[in-house]
Amino acid sequence: MQLVASRWFRLVLVTMLVLSLQTTLLSEVRFFGYSVQLMAIFVAVAGSVHDVRVGAIVGLVSGFMYDAVLATPLGISALVLGAAGAGTAVVLQTFREPTWWLRILVVSVAAALSEILLPLTKAVVGLGGWLSPRMFAVSLVTFMGGLVFSAPLIPISRWTLREQVSLGRR
Amino acid sequence: MAQNKTNLTRAVIVLALASVFFITLDLSDSGSTSRIRRVFDTVFSPVENVSRVVTRPLSGAWNAFRNYDDVVEENDRLKEQVALQEGAAVAAAASVRLSQELLALNGLPTLAGINSVTAQVIGETPTNFSQTVEINQGANSGIKVGMPVLNAAGLIGKVTEVFSNRALVMLVSDPDYALSVKVVTKSSRTPVTLPPLPTEDAPTVDSVLETTETSTTSSTTTTTTTIVGFTPSVTTVPAEVVAGGGSNITVPIASQLSVRETGILEGRGPGSRPIVRFLDASTRADAIEVGAPIVSAGGSRSLAPPDVVIGVVSRVVERLGTAGPVLEIELVADLSNLSFLRVLLYQPITESGK
Numbered sequence: 120m121q122l123v124a125s126r127w128f129r130l131v132l133v134t135m136l137v138l139s140l141q142t143t144l145l146s147e148v149r150f151f152g153y154s155v156q157l158m159a160i161f162v163a164v165a166g167s168v169h170d171v172r173v174g175a176i177v178g179l180v181s182g183f184m185y186d187a188v189l190a191t192p193l194g195i196s197a198l199v200l201g202a203a204g205a206g207t208a209v210v211l212q213t214f215r216e217p218t219w220w221l222r223i224l225v226v227s228v229a230a231a232l233s234e235i236l237l238p239l240t241k242a243v244v245g246l247g248g249w250l251s252p253r254m255f256a257v258s259l260v261t262f263m264g265g266l267v268f269s270a271p272l273i274p275i276s277r278w279t280l281r282e283q284v285s286l287g288r289r
Numbered sequence: 290m291a292q293n294k295t296n297l298t299r300a301v302i303v304l305a306l307a308s309v310f311f312i313t314l315d316l317s318d319s320g321s322t323s324r325i326r327r328v329f330d331t332v333f334s335p336v337e338n339v340s341r342v343v344t345r346p347l348s349g350a351w352n353a354f355r356n357y358d359d360v361v362e363e364n365d366r367l368k369e370q371v372a373l374q375e376g377a378a379v380a381a382a383a384s385v386r387l388s389q390e391l392l393a394l395n396g397l398p399t400l401a402g403i404n405s406v407t408a409q410v411i412g413e414t415p416t417n418f419s420q421t422v423e424i425n426q427g428a429n430s431g432i433k434v435g436m437p438v439l440n441a442a443g444l445i446g447k448v449t450e451v452f453s454n455r456a457l458v459m460l461v462s463d464p465d466y467a468l469s470v471k472v473v474t475k476s477s478r479t480p481v482t483l484p485p486l487p488t489e490d491a492p493t494v495d496s497v498l499e500t501t502e503t504s505t506t507s508s509t510t511t512t513t514t515t516i517v518g519f520t521p522s523v524t525t526v527p528a529e530v531v532a533g534g535g536s537n538i539t540v541p542i543a544s545q546l547s548v549r550e551t552g553i554l555e556g557r558g559p560g561s562r563p564i565v566r567f568l569d570a571s572t573r574a575d576a577i578e579v580g581a582p583i584v585s586a587g588g589s590r591s592l593a594p595p596d597v598v599i600g601v602v603s604r605v606v607e608r609l610g611t612a613g614p615v616l617e618i619e620l621v622a623d624l625s626n627l628s629f630l631r632v633l634l635y636q637p638i639t640e641s642g643k
Contacts, residue, residue: 135332135333135336136336136340138333138337139333139336139337139339139340139341140340140344141415142337142340142412142415143337143340143341143344143348143412144340144344144347144348145415146412146413146414146415147348147351147352147412147413148347148348148351152559153417154414154415154416154417156416156417172294172297172298172300172301173297175301175304175305176297176300176301176304179301179304179305179308180304182308183304183307183308183311184329184333185415185416186311187325187326187329187330187333188326188329188330188333188337188415189414189415189416189419189421190419190421190449190450190457190459191416191418191419192311192312192315192316192322193311193312193314193315193322193325193326194307194308194309194310194311194312194315195308195312196416197304197307197308197311198305198308198309198312201301201304201305201308205301234417237416237418238418241418244312244316245316246464246465247464248463248464248465248556248557248558249418249464249558251558251561253558253559253560254417254418257417257418
């Protein structure tokens, strides 16, 4: 029961919903032929409203789930999204009180960079063929998507990863 | 608080190491990652199906907004194309039937002898760095990893992941896709027309049929084609029994048959045409014409049975030294607009057990 009530269980459920939007709506609604990576934006948002560790865990868990529905090797998206989540948190930690627009900007840039990191990681493990100027166009589309989707994802991420307030044991 | 941070750090390290571990497992074709995927699919499929139903109006509206003009234009073009193709299809069907009969007579494998499952595309790849589509048939229909997938035009890819009621198909354009193919090149020798035999030397057809008074007529069928590389032959068919007259009989000889070069077809991602590499270095670039057909080579270790149509040569890039030419291929199947597909229930030896 404690597990079901934990934030990590909520994370898995919410990530499933985000993933289902990614595999259905956003795989069909393409901008200039490219799909906005809502998963990367969600992970970056989680990193922006929490710390480095939580950002990395959200990225790794979401990435595993994303890899499980893709034909890519299991773990590649996990590493990339883990880096994106942690990176977003690291950048925002350098600001004492980041403004809302700065948060959105950093999230969008981190999500866009993850779209460049993914083909690089694939190339490192021997799955070449994706390193082309096309990846910059892909990251630009995800950057634009980040500007649109990160604002509504911030409260969702806050609710999902909210820690239960412990009132102490009797 | 400090304990919590330590736990989170441990979790990050464990998950990161697990990622590296699973990447290694997956790249070494371990079956355990497939099992993980199947388990996750069991949980995720209901969520995805609900999401698909809920978001269908949105995606439909988006497609209507973006593609309406293109669809109208394409419809007009296709109507004209269908009218053009109707006549040709009848002749082609007869040729295919004849070819299949000949292959069967010689004990050679044909696509007609391979069962297939028709499937519908239900989703495109959600990522920008893989070329896959999702189909609505899976292991319950007999589909297995590695099976070739075709549409009405030709080969489009192979099955890479199979779940109970759906499967993922890697398209030919994916950089991870490779297939041995044959390039049908033009003949190196000019066709030879056999002169008519003298009357006295001609086969005495009348002696076989024991007819005495017959007229000499023959019909000549000339096959024309727009496919470069296929040399249409003129076949003279005696329509009626010949008595005493010389007639042209074209006997196919080996030198007149098209030369077939083999190579490896590789995808290069969306927006780029696949290429054929590893052609024999001795292959003359001018022996391969733009428009020459590309078909699967077949063989015991090939991913597809022989003679599945893939595309035509769109560009020949000659290279220096011992490297043979590289061919750019224009696929006959339109990968951007896939709807109904046919999965051949043919599992290559190299993919068996997956």
